[in-house]
Amino acid sequence: MGKHRILILGGTTEARQLATALAERNDCDSLLSLAGRTAEPMAQPVPTRSGGFGGSDGLAKFLKAENFDLLIDSTHPFAARISHNAAIAAGRTRIPLFALRRAAWKPEPGDRWTRVRSVPDAVEALGAAPKRVFLAIGRQEAFHFETAPQHQYLIRSVDPVMPQLGVPHARYMLATGPFEEAAERELLIDNRIEVIVAKNSGGTATYGKITAARTLGIAVVMVERQQPDDVRTVETVNDALGLVDHHFSPEMKRGV
Numbered sequence: 001m002g003k004h005r006i007l008i009l010g011g012t013t014e015a016r017q018l019a020t021a022l023a024e025r026n027d028c029d030s031l032l033s034l035a036g037r038t039a040e041p042m043a044q045p046v047p048t049r050s051g052g053f054g055g056s057d058g059l060a061k062f063l064k065a066e067n068f069d070l071l072i073d074s075t076h077p078f079a080a081r082i083s084h085n086a087a088i089a090a091g092r093t094r095i096p097l098f099a100l101r102r103a104a105w106k107p108e109p110g111d112r113w114t115r116v117r118s119v120p121d122a123v124e125a126l127g128a129a130p131k132r133v134f135l136a137i138g139r140q141e142a143f144h145f146e147t148a149p150q151h152q153y154l155i156r157s158v159d160p161v162m163p164q165l166g167v168p169h170a171r172y173m174l175a176t177g178p179f180e181e182a183a184e185r186e187l188l189i190d191n192r193i194e195v196i197v198a199k200n201s202g203g204t205a206t207y208g209k210i211t212a213a214r215t216l217g218i219a220v221v222m223v224e225r226q227q228p229d230d231v232r233t234v235e236t237v238n239d240a241l242g243l244v245d246h247h248f249s250p251e252m253k254r255g256v
């Protein structure tokens, strides 16, 4: 019997962990797809491809041409376009799809969050009075803060923000997580940060700044996710492996 062909849309730690687990099985043949944004992507445990497919049409054609049996969307919770395309392409090709997406963080006692729906809303939420802001939302949407030049920004990203922001006070830091709470605490104190802008990514790798903010009483503007909610979603790699088994079980094959 041929191996099950799985396309994993990746770019996250969970996608890499899932690919690692699938690589250890001899009944699956997985391909990991990356957007190709990161200059030096990490080594991956299975074959990879890189770059966009050309929208949902391109993805549908790719799935058919390469005879995939299953599509797993394990992209970042804020990568909304590719997730939307995956849902359309799966519907069109009738190739089963599920998402592996870590659970969002929930506010805890002591947290001072303002929850917003988008990065432009986060800019608004900072208010008119000048503040010392730690921007930890990645580089792609940092440009929105050009409309609030009154603040002083410390901007952290994996790859450089290009072009830099047209604001008078911005400093840039390149760093890749995970970030420990103690180091985050030091960073917030040393830079006299008054407010953090973060995306509700979930997971532990970038949660240190949130717990550090809690203990220091620092405000957080939290950008919440906007993902299609009609796709079956699991939150852990183990649950994803369970669903893979389920999809390839003899009962599913007979359409029971």
Ligand code: NAP
Binding pocket: 009, 010, 011, 012, 033, 034, 035, 037, 050, 051, 052, 053, 054, 055, 056, 058, 059, 074, 075, 076, 077, 078, 079, 080, 081, 082, 083, 085, 137, 138, 199
């Ligand atoms: P996006 O806005 O949802 O996607 C934009 C376009 O990039 C998609 O339409 C698609 O191009 C291409 N693309 C995205 N992910 C892809 C993948 N895994 N394989 C092939 N093509 C992909 O996504 P994004 O915010 O630019 O994020 C890009 C990647 O970075 C994602 O894989 C995501 O997991 C990762 N990431 C994102 C964030 C974040 O905060 N947004 C943070 C960490 C990691 P076509 O339409 O041409 O197919």
